[in-house]
Amino acid sequence: MTADNETFDDLRSGDSDAPAPGPPGPPGRTGQSQPEPMERLVEEFTRLPGIGRRSAERMAFHLLKATPEDALRLSRAIADVKEHIRPCSICFNLTEDDPCRICAAPARDASTVLVVEQPKDLISLEQTGMYRGVYHVLTGRLDPLGGVEPGDLTSEQLLDRVGDPARNCRGVAVREVIFGLNPDLEGDSTALYLAEQLNRHGVKVTRLARGLPTGSQLEYASKAVLADAIQGRQAVDG
């Protein structure tokens, strides 16, 4: 928040590359090819994943031509997401209501918890329509070389849910934990690390079948591959 304000204030009070103090020069003297607010919008767009400078400029010009209502609808949508979407206190899926709709739904089998890395993986699995249990979003996977430790994930909260039914959805005891992590080295070692601790709680620990090719990403797998993977899940020896 502070950093944002600083950036904003910096930009408002002038470019740091601006010429030395003195009477303001003619427009364009700082070398910018377009007005400063436009340049700032382009820069914000280039921070988004997969957006290069050219796409960012195209989007900025599109908004410039749009009606004020259309352009402000985008800014309101961004503000709403930041204000109203938060992680579910049980499963860490992103949600407007807490607990989320999946955790609260009586039709879901809360004794089966499918562990995924990110909310986007949960969405992919939900789209198969094959899974009736609940989820746990780890918010990443262990990567000791990259500095991601168990404390950076929601692994403690997963163990709490398994250890105490009151911490799980609708107070139901967990009987099975399925690992649906991305099938690569980090995903596998994260599952093994957690399986070791989960086995002590006496729950069944499984992982999605390897219909998913090693090195692939869950979010890009087809519905059929994901459906096979759920049905053919296997025990994890921790």
Ligand SMILES: [Zn+2]
């Ligand atoms: Zn939830």
